[in-house]
Amino acid sequence: MTLNNVLPLLIIFSALLPGLLIFCTGEQQLKMRRSLNLGGNAACLVLIALLINGVYGGEIFETRLPLLPGMDLVLHADTLSLLFVSLSGLLWFLTTIYAIGYLEGTKNRSRFFGFFSLCVAATLGIALAGNLITFLIFYELLTLTTYPLVVHKGNSASLRAGRVYLTYTMIGGALLLAGVVWLKALAGPLDFTATGILSGMPELDQGHLKIIFALLIAGLGVKAALFPLHGWLPVAMAAPAPVSALLHAVAVVKAGAFGIIRVVYDVYGIEFARDLGLTIVLAGLAAFTIVYGSVRALFENDIKKRLAYSTVSQVSYIALGTAIAGPIATIGGMVHLVHQGLMKITLFFCAGNLAETLGIHKVSEMKGIGRRMPLTMAAFTVAALGMIGLPPMAGFVSKWYLGMGALEVEAYWVLFILAASSLLNALYFLPILYAAWFKTADQVLAAEQSRAQTPWMLLLPPVATAALALAAGMFANTLLSPLSWVELIAAREYGRELLRIVDPAHPSFPLLAFVVISPLLLAISLLIRPLRSLCTGLTPLAAVPALLVALFVSAESNTLPGLFFGSVLVLDQTSQTMLLLAAILWLIAGIYSKAYLAEDKHLSHYTLFFLLCMSGSFGLTLSQDLFGFITFFTLMSFAAYGLVTHTGTDEARQAGKTYMQWVIVGEVMLFSAFVGLAINGGNTLNDIDMRAQPSWASWLLMLGFGIKAGLLGTHFWLPKAHPVAPVPASALLSGLMVKAGLIGWSRFLPLGEVALADIGWVLVILGLSGAFLAAVAGVVQQNLKTLLAYSTISQMGILAACVGACLLVPSLWPLLSSALLLYAVHHGLAKGALFLSVGIVPALFTRSPARWLLWLGVLIPALAMAGLPFTSGALAKSALKNSVGELQWFAQLLTITAIGTTILMARFVELIAKTGRDASSVPIKLSGRLSTYALLVLLVMSLAYVIPQAEAFIVYAYSDKAIWNSLWPVFVGVTVYLLGRSYIESFNFNSVRNSVATKVNFDYDTSTKHIEDVGFRFNRSIYQFKIYLSRTTATISKVRLTQMFRFQVHPGIAFMFIFVCLVLTLSANEHMW
Amino acid sequence: MTQDLLYNATGIALFGIGVFGAIVAAHIIRKLIALNIMGIGVFMVLLATARHGEITDPVPHAMVLTGIVVAVAGTALCLWLTLRIRLLDDVNEGDPQR
Amino acid sequence: MISSLALSLLPLTVGLPLLAATVCAMTSARRWCVGTSVVFSLLQLITAIMLLLAIQDIDADEPLRYSLGGWGAPLGIDLVLNGLSTIMLLITAVLVVILSIYSIGYFADNAKAARFWPLWWLLVAGLNAAFVAGDAFNIYVALEMIGLGAVALIAIAGTRTALMSALRYALVGLLGSLCYLFGVALLYRVYGTLDLVQLAAATQAGPITWASLALVSVGLLLKTALLPLHFWLPPAHASAPPPVSAVLSALVVKASFYLLIRFWLEVLAPATTDFAMNLLGLLGAVAILWGCIAAFRTQRLKLLVAYSTVAQLGYLFLLFPLVAASDSSPNLSNMAVTAVVYFIIAHALAKAAMFLSAGDIQLFNGHDTIDKLQGVARAQPIAVLTFAIAGVSLIGLPPSGGFIAKWLLLNAAIDSGHWVWVIVMLAGGLLAAVYIGRVLNVAFSQTTAPTPTTTRPRTSMSCIGLSLALMAVLLGFNAEWILQLANGTGESSVPGMGALK
């Protein structure tokens, strides 16, 4: 009896003994009970640590107790079991703390904690079970020990829950038992082996094995809540919150999922199961469950029930990953075991906190809750975003590997499922977050506006798990992260070595990382109340490191192997230029904001999003790895939502909503595309073979970044979102953030390497049409910022067209890329300046003599946009034209676009004159804005000439031909504008405005009716759903359902989705061909 | 041999009659009588078996003796239970009148 | 040598309880009875353990025999000890120790105690006599002892229902034992011996053997309460005092089942047919399902437990078709026998625990109407826990003796390819979960009614029930040891089985 022989047993006893002892403690012996509980916890964790250490070193831990002849009770610690064991042990610890706080002063606590510990003991047993019989024993034990917890409250709802729970699990248990016995009869002792027991026994009847598989999966599927067997889970929500947390995140559902993994891998053996044709069925079932659970969650108003359906959906990821049958998918499924556990337990903790502290049980009651319980909701947010699968949260890692795994075995449909699930997750989680953070509270809550008092015992666990969920994704590549561990498991399951190639870390100071992190650090310190005003003041400084790096550092590269999947930040010539642009714009916008929003009540919120966005912007500029790029991209996109909606007007909300929908769609597309990229190499750009990029991935990249870049057809959000933000934020959005799309294209499309004619043509056509049409649309606008937004679309159209041109003719790329950068810098600065000028309009109409100087300041960027010679615009445009080589028609078209731009700019100036006169009466202190603005204008004039990319083009820009080419469109444009001016005016004021107004009104109405009030909507939809289900035929209810969807999903999104689906399907087919 | 067969047959008949009576009769005393008749049938088979011309097998005799005593014990117990039930019933019936 | 010495203790298995009974009957003072009973129950346990050691020590194919009076079969009477009977003796001894301790607390009343203790020991003597019997007629007397003793014990409860069900039980018992005796008489007539081993050696299939097999079976089935003949069981078991109910369900019905095994698989094995065996199995299957349904429908807790006994007895009868199916492999039939032995033990412990807890609940609440038992889990946690744990074993969930038993049965059924029985067993488990879940659901609900003022049963008594339930669970971990016993001597316990086909 060495330690190795008893350690697994000891672990179980560390939970079992406290449980049994707790039963003996009296109701009032608080200290006794707590010390028993926590002592057991601590012992368990220590033992687990020992075990992990040992298993990592390759030792064998096995307890074998004879049970029946030829049937032992085996506890065996392998890598897979350790995954589950450490998850259970850790979460047990946290849940215990939570439960102690949650049940303070209630009845029957001894019973509760006793069964609680027993439940954990059973879970640990499941994890450590070394053969199917032992597994079965603990599996049933788990059923039994959880029953008293489910009915703990003793009211009719929980009794019903208990009954339903027992019914399901008993039937499941019986099926499992039948399967196990049968298998035992066929195959003997059933000890788990890494490559499967049955794969070594080809002589067995395959028909029998199939039936047995069905029995086993049905039995396990009950706990794992696979589709037709999930009914107990939402009902079981009647249990106390710690129980829900434990049941849903760790014990019960995971036990089922874990069992499925065991059966597929260690009993049948994955290859064998695949050969039997079993995994495909399982995968189909899991996929259906994923979608089904999400859809059901959408219609639940009760928070815990929504979470329950979410669990139904998420747990099936594990089954899906298991069933896809490839090493990478396996990693995805198994790692989701841990990740989903961390995230879902956080959500349930938070739901419990809400119920406990404020008595909130419904989604509709969550308005403004973020201010009352910021920590709780922060944890909730992290977990919810992780559930959606947003990087860098843990959920992303799971989905990433699932997606890759699916591609590995060419199961393209799985990507659809993942995409659909992400969308649906977003649909049911984001409204909650929106309501919690961005809405004002109802009267009831508003009455007690103070911050809610939640005991630390209830707060610590969710915050800790949320942090873990975040860390599991962020530091996925570290030694002890779930992912690394799972990779070890997968390597053993498949009998091969999956060595990850990680560059050794440089001991040098991670300068680039510091650039990215400094805004984040400031954002975090912003959360600390005493530091808040100081931090707000320091905001612009966050961009200083970036500026310094962009100016004074050449060619630097940081590799952080622990971060993400190995983060690589590279400062090369391209990114340096972009970083420079970004740093300048952020610095200036930061200073400008200080002045612009000096009296804003919610300045700290603005600053928070501002900083996050800044970090994302820097990060994506520098990131050379997929995970890092998409993380920062996401960070920027989501944080920008806060900027867009900052003013809090209805218009802003509406715009924010549209923006968010597009962002999500874009995220999903990019996710799929990146998965497609990653499958052909690795995580960093160096590893990826761009030439082998699948065409569907290219399409998705084109579209996904196109959304960000405002490509025609995906631009709808842009003219809504850009104008409604505060002026500096608009400047950033239009000047800088849209460039993220450009960066994405240039970094991930196989530019300069492969000709992708179809995509190239589409980009060119869409880009150029966008350039023209947006100009037309912009001209008729009344709002200055909207006009500028259209201008942005137009300009980005030009850039997109250039990218398209590169795809048509790869040889153009080396030159054109520089030109594009130049253009981007020019446009970023000029557009930023134009937007900022909107904020200084009142100053234009003062009586100060300096106002003429100011007018000049406004005109300079406008003219630069138009491309008047000697401006940065002229330089940029000529650079473009000169780099398109033989595509002369393209150059011509580019020249013509300048006409449109000129018209737009002319219109802009006139509008300023018009609106300024009206607004001039309002006295505002503008000195801060003005100084910043002046600085920017100076940069507009100068910067384009000094960046390295400009060198090559300056020569061209000052040839006569070039000057002429840039001059005549301006003349034409100004002339056309002056000619058509009156027509535009009448057009505006007479006909279109009415229709536009009605349209806006209509939008507004629908939004108030159906979208404004999230809770009401959900309430109503549930109510209607039930009514219709009971009273009318199925067809009518179907109609109703589609109606509801119509209001939730923007038609554009629906269109996009279908479009993406089509493209993917086609490309899949192509692949098959 | 004929005597043997005769009493065997009679025993079987008695047993059958007893079974029939024990199942069919409702009154407890009749049931007990029927059971006792069954017993007699069994004993008759045993005793008839015991007779082998001149020699008599004492073992069945001993068995029957034991059987008789057991039968009377069982009968007595049943009757005692019956009477106790009856007494309880009488008490319960009497109560409301008082 | 040691074993032969221990073997000479065999008559003590009957003698000790009888002696205890006379002592108790003569003194009739409660404290004397209690003292005697404790001493004798321990002595009996020691005897059983020594016998167990002895039989493990001896590696004989033949069962051990002890000729009473030194005459030897067929003239004299032999006692027979094999693995199966040793296990039955042991489980009896264990249960008697525990239930005796419980009864000390339960029968605090002098008058009842004076009646209870002698009857208790006489019943135990009858059980032990049946387990070690090697003589057909001796079995008859033992059956009568068991039957009448059980009736008398039920009657101690003194309520009208109890008396009524006791009377019915007595009548059924008499009918059954007369049938049995008739069968024995016919056997004696044909084969000229009463010794079971000699009978086993002599029997041949034939009309008269069939007839006697039928009669013996009907008699024993009446006492074992197989489905159509079960009508007397639920009220009798439900209305008896708890320790009596416990022993009735745990041991008394098992005694007659044990004899059935002996007759079907050993003594009259040549006369059995597959059809008859399957018929028994079919009845058992129906009993499982019907018993569970009846248990679910009943309103009273103790009746529920009693119906559950009917259902559980059904499992035992699945032995016969499984043995019948295992024509070619003695291994398989051994497995089935082992499974059933395990089932008997597990059920004995669990059901005893369940009756004790049901008795506790009834005592505390003053009634045992299930629907009115809201909140019992709070008022009597130990009793409910006992009920639940015992329920786990009855359902056949791991880790419990019931699970191992069911596992073995399922294994046997699957190995022999009998899917019907597999389904029945699984369905039975589920149905059992349904009726046990029903009770637990009520028990865990919140009370609205005020707590009854009836005296609370002593915690120590509740703990005894709990200890039984825990033993039933622990049995799930110690399976191998018991199985070795049942299996190692299993071949000798049923020697007819090898020659069955």
Place this chain on the structure above:
Amino acid sequence: MFTKLEFRKREANRRELPPFAVYALGFVVIVLSVALMFSVVVSGKAAPKLAGLAAEKLEASGVENPVTAVLLNFRSYDTLLEIAVLLIVAIAVLPARSSNAAGVAHFCSADKQDVLNPVLAALLRWLVPLAILVGGYLLWTGAYSPGGAFQAGAVIAGAGVALSLAGRHEFLWHTTAARIVINLGLFVFIAVALSNALLTGTTLQYPVDYAGMLILVVEIAATVSIAAILLLLFTELKAMVDAPREGRQ
């Protein structure tokens, strides 16, 4: 079956089953009985092996009546258990011991001063001693010829029944003496059986020389107990019958 038990006076011979079932049952019983008879006729009959054996071993048994030999020597274990069966019923029926009667040593009293029918009284005066005498004779002669403990006990019990019916005497079953008398048979039997085990090494094996005497001892004790128990059964039932209608408890 057995669910509609009838306790009352009911002239018609009521049945538990519906008529159809009764006829069906009758038919089945007749068929089965005939089949049974047939099978008995068909199958042979074993040679009287045990009869010979018994006769052979009779000498060693200590008695000359083969039935007694079987009952109390060859198969005395059955008899032992049989007495236990009787004891079960006795204890079940035995009235509870009342506290005030704890010290009473005698269980038969003639305190009741009811006026008896003189004829009956006279009869009793003769009958009881005669019965006891006959009982004693049967007991004694059981060793040689038909008779024995059971018969003797029954006859003596009959005397007791007569006494009880006469109403003059009352048997106080709740006394310790009564309990001892009832238990005596079983106790002595076990004592002898176990002492035999010490003497001969085998339970219930009498030492050949003392067999007759020991059997007699056992028989006497058994007779006393059997008589007492049978009497107890009768008197208890009678006492319940005589109990006032509103019940005894």
Place this chain on the structure above:
Amino acid sequence: MLIEMLIDLTLACGVVLLSCLSLSAQRVFTAIVLYVSLGLLTTMIWARLNAWDVAIAEAAIGAGLTGALLLVAWRRLCDETAAQPEA
């Protein structure tokens, strides 16, 4: 031999007849009386079967005592006249 046969036959028929009568008797009392007679007749059969011990026991216990017990019980259960005065 023949006479013996006849005696046996008569006894057998008598026993069967009596048992039938006893079980089909209208009144319980009659049934009991018939049963006692049956017991006595059985005693004769036992004697015919050379089972004297059994015969004595049957007479004393089987017929006598059982009959007495049945009658006693009958008085309480069915005999209204005996019970009436006490009520």
